[in-house]
Amino acid sequence: MQFATRLQALSSNVFADMDRAKAQAKASGKEIIDLSLGSSDLPTANHVLNVIAQSLSDCDTHGYLLFHGTQAFRQAAAKWYKERFSVEIDPETEVLPLIGSQEGTAHLPLAILNPGDFALLLDPGYPSHAGGVYLAGGQIYTMPLLAEKRFLPIFADIPETILAQTKMMVLSYPHNPTTATATLDFFQEAVAFCLQHNLVLVHDFPYVDLVFAGEKPPSVLQADPKKEVSIEFFTLSKSYNMGGFRIGYAIGNAQLIKALRQIKAVVDFNQYQGILNGAIAALSGSQSSVQKTVNTFQERRDCFIDALKQIGWEVPTPSATMYVWAKLPKPWQNNSIDFCTKLVAETGVAVSPGAGFGKSGEGYVRFALVKKPEILQLATQKIAKFLQQNNQ
Template sequence: MAFEISDRLKKLPPYLFVAIDEAKAQAISAGVDVIDLGVGDPDLPTPEHIVQRLITAAQNPANHHYPSSQGLAAFREAAAQWCRERFGLDLDPQQEVVSLIGSKEGIAHMPLAFVNPGDVVLVPTPAYPVYHIGTLFAGGQTYYLPLTEDKGFLPDLSAIPEDVISRARMIWLNYPNNPTAAVATKDFFTRVVEFAREHNLIVCHDAAYTEIYYDDFRPPSFLEAPGAKEVGIEFHSLSKTYNMTGWRIGFAIGSPELIGALTKVKSNIDSGVFQAVQEAAIEALTGDQTCVAKAREIYRERRDVVVEGLRSLGFRVQNPQATFYVWASTPPGYSSADFATRLLKEAGIVVTPGAGFGEPGEGYFRIALTVDKERLAEAIERIKGVQF
């Protein structure tokens, strides 16, 4: 019996990382020693004090029941406290914080709260694919905002046509940025707030990488900009900060109206985060932060190996101030897909072709710093052996 999938699924592009996994699996099955620099999944373990809190909490029968979609009050209070200490934000844990089953879940569901069929959502490109996918599932229309190197990989808000702005309901931002590793300043966020007020836009900021930073730069929260909480919502994840990708825990903060609507969507779709995981997340947010500083130092060392190594081979690459990604230009004459394919076939290295994140990503590739520095140095040596 044949079943026809829905139109919304037919419109979906192939999910980028699924295709990468398939190519990697084929290489491994052929006996290739693959160095995977593709998907951004930290190789560092979750800190032990967080794991131990989970073990204790999982043994408590009180945590074996349905949790609230909004999240434990103690978790929301811990998230508010963390935001106060890190960004100086004053948040009401009851109305301005909601737990998420990882930030991806909240990002995907956000358009369901405010986007009607035919509404426009402003989405950066190249970008994390879920901003567009969430828009599509809500029946909205994506208008892409190109992120180009000459503009510091920031969207040019003045270039958006007036007829698009008039139909737009929300705009997505992501800084520090995946995949380009670009960063934004509080001044930029202030301009976005003014733009949003002028055009009655909801600002959705994906802040998954604010704690992976280097040198003297500390990424700001969008909500630090004056008036930002009146127009925006920000999505935070414990995945990258505390190496908890598989735990599926995050939170959103911002306007009570936006948080309330997202919570209403969630209450009709999911049953919340396992309370033992929330307790472990409380330990992460309120406990010793030395583990985060150590992770940053490890990623900084890895960044230096990759950036210096690629530059020594003639690649054009900027030194990222944040994220655990390196965004580099492909050699002349190579598309990003052709370059990535050749690296896998001839060097056993997986990188992500920039075009997979959107058309303006063509001519670039992304390296994830999620293997140890010795393995990264080996990858540089393998690349050196490929003639481009």
């Protein structure tokens, strides 16, 4: 049996690799503490769940849902965006429901890239950003993110020969995995750069609310209010703890929204109407659960950073996201995959290797703060024992 060559680029995935390692450790009798996946363990707000539950008994919600049936959700998303960022949004032409923002980042390259075209991606970066480019037959030019540059790309370093073949740039701040944030000035620079080189600017924005210090993160459309080159992806997975409901949306340039809608029409209809009803309740109702989520992850961050310091692992305190991005102790700094696979095999503690997010991620690991403080403290005790036994 022969398969398409495009699958070759998708043969390795950081989450799939760690899933296999976790399964092996569990089969050997280890109790798993899974800090490898950014899937929130916090509950969806009751007022959201109640709306979804009420929808179940309404048989009018049980059929296929086409684009025009999503109007109320699109209006709620546009209203939320206007109130949050003071940018006018047309819900008819500038908003598109998605099955999570990952659908958007994976499918948009199909609408932009011809085979051989380049996309500019952050390194390290979220794996689905690269996967979408590979599915479209595109090529990737990575923009290294370095601690000394505050994990921001340097646009001037991109060769002109690459830019001549490039169609899109993908950014994502607050950033997964490095936890870095970006200012409005940075996005204005990015918009100017994309206008100069005729690039589509894609901004993946799942951690819009998970910020613990400083100003709230800006939207890329605040830097591109005319929506000349930009599209942004939101998800309700993080702010509203609705990861399993798979609901998000794209917002921005009307031509890009139309093109993504054409791709989406081939792949699926939309989510169940009841899920969209719940999402409307989340966006338009009380936001107290969002602040509670932020407070919970801040408490976990502080607990975990302190616990790491107590075992001699000094890590910068992140100002955003639900992760800790930690430079590995020597001599593990050139082999994050070995560190993570051996750690889970010996202790049951699962974390994500930095190399799984890109070449520039080597030497780091990512901890997801998806467990209660007492579990995070237990994890650090197991890590300390592991480091001692391995002479670190």
